[in-house]
Each structure stands twice: as structure tokens, then as C-alpha cells.
Amino acid sequence: MPDAPAPPPQTVFLHIGAPKSGTTFVQGVLWRNAELLAEHGVIMPGGSFGAHVAATRDLRGLRREPDDPAPDWDGAWDRLVERIRESSGHVAVISNEVLAATDADQVKRAVESLAPAEVHVIYSARDLGSLLPSEWQEYVKHRFHFDFGKWLSEVVDGPRDEAAGAWFWRVHDIPGVLGRWAAVLPPERIHVLTMPRPGSPPTLLWERFASLIGIDPELVDLSEARTNSSLSWTETELLRRLNQAVDEDAPMWLYHQLVTDVLALKILPGRGEPGRVPLPADRREWAARTSESLVAAVRDAGYDVVGDLGELLAEPGPVAGPAPAPGDPELLDAATHTILGLLDRISMLRTEIGDLQRERNEQRATALPKLMARHLSERNQAVWKMRVGYWHLVERMRGVEAPAPPAPAAPEDAAGDESAEPLDGTVAEEETGPLLSSRTASTTSRG
Numbered sequence: 001m002p003d004a005p006a007p008p009p010q011t012v013f014l015h016i017g018a019p020k021s022g023t024t025f026v027q028g029v030l031w032r033n034a035e036l037l038a039e040h041g042v043i044m045p046g047g048s049f050g051a052h053v054a055a056t057r058d059l060r061g062l063r064r065e066p067d068d069p070a071p072d073w074d075g076a077w078d079r080l081v082e083r084i085r086e087s088s089g090h091v092a093v094i095s096n097e098v099l100a101a102t103d104a105d106q107v108k109r110a111v112e113s114l115a116p117a118e119v120h121v122i123y124s125a126r127d128l129g130s131l132l133p134s135e136w137q138e139y140v141k142h143r144f145h146f147d148f149g150k151w152l153s154e155v156v157d158g159p160r161d162e163a164a165g166a167w168f169w170r171v172h173d174i175p176g177v178l179g180r181w182a183a184v185l186p187p188e189r190i191h192v193l194t195m196p197r198p199g200s201p202p203t204l205l206w207e208r209f210a211s212l213i214g215i216d217p218e219l220v221d222l223s224e225a226r227t228n229s230s231l232s233w234t235e236t237e238l239l240r241r242l243n244q245a246v247d248e249d250a251p252m253w254l255y256h257q258l259v260t261d262v263l264a265l266k267i268l269p270g271r272g273e274p275g276r277v278p279l280p281a282d283r284r285e286w287a288a289r290t291s292e293s294l295v296a297a298v299r300d301a302g303y304d305v306v307g308d309l310g311e312l313l314a315e316p317g318p319v320a321g322p323a324p325a326p327g328d329p330e331l332l333d334a335a336t337h338t339i340l341g342l343l344d345r346i347s348m349l350r351t352e353i354g355d356l357q358r359e360r361n362e363q364r365a366t367a368l369p370k371l372m373a374r375h376l377s378e379r380n381q382a383v384w385k386m387r388v389g390y391w392h393l394v395e396r397m398r399g400v401e402a403p404a405p406p407a408p409a410a411p412e413d414a415a416g417d418e419s420a421e422p423l424d425g426t427v428a429e430e431e432t433g434p435l436l437s438s439r440t441a442s443t444t445s446r447g
Helices: 023-032 034-039 049-059 076-086 097-101 104-114 128-141 148-157 163-172 174-182 204-213 233-245 252-267 281-301 328-365 368-379 381-397
Strands: 011-017 091-095 118-125 190-194 304-306
Touching: 011 023, 011 097, 011 174, 011 204, 023 034, 023 091, 023 204, 049 076, 049 091, 049 097, 049 104, 076 104, 097 163, 104 118, 104 174, 118 174, 118 204, 128 148, 128 163, 128 233, 128 252, 128 281, 148 163, 148 281, 163 174, 174 190, 174 281, 190 204, 204 304, 233 252, 233 328, 252 328
Parallel strands: 011 091, 011 118, 118 190, 190 304
Antiparallel strands: none
């Protein structure tokens, strides 16, 4: 009997960034549709975005802070590679924008560890004119407390290996980033994905990405796709001033948990006056000139371009005059609504804690078989009917006939229990309903 034909070699796409170029949107689409993609042969190894973050940290040789409660990521890259080898998918995608910061040795390790798979690199890029304000905002979300002018002087005027310029150019110097991968991969396997300009169809970036990994872009559901939360100039300035007040001894992992993940991403957006951070007029000429050199380097290297390199050039149009920075009245207004948003979130968490306390007390007070029967009947009409029949039989044997227990409410009709016990001996839950705020639409969770 002839041997079965060998499976086709796997293809692995490393989506390496760059930051602030639509990566959050693409990652959201990939992970929300991971099961569907797997059915069509495209796998997201590791089961979560967190697995890709841990693998990237391991690949880059980062070390945890001593008291960081996050799981240890030692060996995470090799575990992710092993998941790819064990899979039956013909395409695997690893996506983390910090992969753009890998050095030459780390790039070599990544490609060699994935052999014999055919490795491709996807680097998404954005025009400098809109990238610079967006990146400063991202720095502020990560504890940077200098204003935009100071940040620009470090990135534009200072050495590229010092201060804020060190990280910016580590991930946004396109020739430098892609040159490290070109040392081990042919140029046709290095793909530059240009970010569409504002006003383009919202699906265009995904359509370009999908064409690269070989799937029908209409296969997935884009209805819940999210982008990275963008802050207005007022909101960014408020966060920057808060950073100045944060204890400098507070560990970064704690800052990320409380300030970045909660305040900056879930509470602040929409609390202040709208308006993007503008690139100063005296920096636009530099941005245009530098963009042209970056585009020329991509063209000369022969990398595969998905999109239009013209989208990486400065946008045409008149140069606006200097925009006034937000003042104290605007910041006070934003701070007021931000406090209300935080109080809304505290109220919601108190309600959740109250529900958990009630459930715990019920479990302690109820025999396990009875508790299981009750929970099953609340979730299943057939089990509820069996429970009612048994209850009627017991009552008839006792010579008593009483109304049956109420049917379980449908999830959308279920009413909350208003008899919560006080938390920490202070205020009862029924006294802590959601606070009314004129700007509550932005208090949604991060996708």
C-alpha cells in the first residue's frame, strides 16, 4: 500500500506591527473569528492574544518585575511554535505589534524555530503626519508625562537611540525593522501593509490583510470589530497630568492594570472635548520629507506592498495654524466626567460582588443535590417540569396541594435581587445603583 502523501508545508504569517497602524483592529477580527478561521485552515495558535504577548516577551528576552502577578512567560515562544506543529491548519498567524522591536538574533531564532514552515512577515505602516500625534498619545497611556513638544524634540531632533526616540525608531524605522527580517527572509516574503487614509471604507484594511493570508475577507463577522481607543487632546492632557502625580515607585504592571487598561482605555474616551492632537505646522515639512525617504527605501528593497505606498506620504492640503492646547476649564470638565465614569464602574463592580456574595451564601446554606437541581431547573425548561412534577407528588402524599414554584424567567426578563447584603459593613447594594452621567457611552469594556 503506497504511503499517504505528505501534508503541504505550513505557512506562518508573523504580523509584527507596527504599533498604531491598525493592529488592534486586525487582531480583534482575527480573535473574534478564530474558530471560523480554523474551520478554513487558518489557525491562531495559543488560544488567546495573551499567548502571543507572552511568546513575544519570551522571544525578546524580557524579564518580569519581581512582584508582577502575571504568569511566567519563560518558554512561551517554544510552546506557541509547538502548537503550530501540532495543528492541522495550512496557515498560522502570530500577531503582536511588539515583534517589530526584535533584534537580529531574535529574528533569526524566530524563523529557525518555525522551520520547515514558510515564514512571511507582515508589517503594517502609517503616514508620519498622523502617526506622530497618535504615538505620543500611546506614550502617555504608558506613563509618559512630558508634553507633545518635548516628546517631538526627543523623537525628531534627538539621537534615535536615546529617550523617546529609542523606542519610536526601533519599531517605526521601516528600513531598519524590515532589514533585520530581510537578513533571513527573501523580500517577496516581507509584506508592507499600508494603512488606508481616513474616509476609506472601514473594511479596507481587513480586506488587504485577508488577501495576504489567503482567505475570503467576507468570511468573517466585522460587526463587533474594534479599534484602539483614541483619546482627544483634552483627555490625553488630563492623563498626562495624572501621570505626573503617580508615585514614581509604583510598579509598571500595576500602572498598566489600573491606569492604562481601565482609565485610559475604558473610562476616559469621550469624557473630554473632542479634537485630535494636531501635528505642529513646523514639523509637517520634516514629516513629509522623512516619509518620502521611508517610501523610497521600501520600493528599493523590493518588498511586497499591499495597498498604496502613497498612503504613507503626508496628506495633501493646507497647513492649519497652531491649535490652542486645552486649558484648565476644559481639563476640569473632563476630570469631572471621568470621576463620574469611575464611580459608575465602582457601582457596577459592587453589584457584581454582591451577586457573588449571595451566590456563595446560597451555596453554603443549601445541600449540594438540592442546589444542583435548582440551578439546572433555572436553566432548562425540561428539568424545571420534572422538578415541578416531583414537587406536586410530594405535596399530594402529604395531603397538601399548593401553587407550583414559579417558572424560570427568560434571561432578558430576569430581575436583579434588590436585597443585597452590605459590603464591608457599609452601604447596601440597593443604595449603589449606576450613577447618572452625561457621558456614559464610552464606559464599555475592552474587546
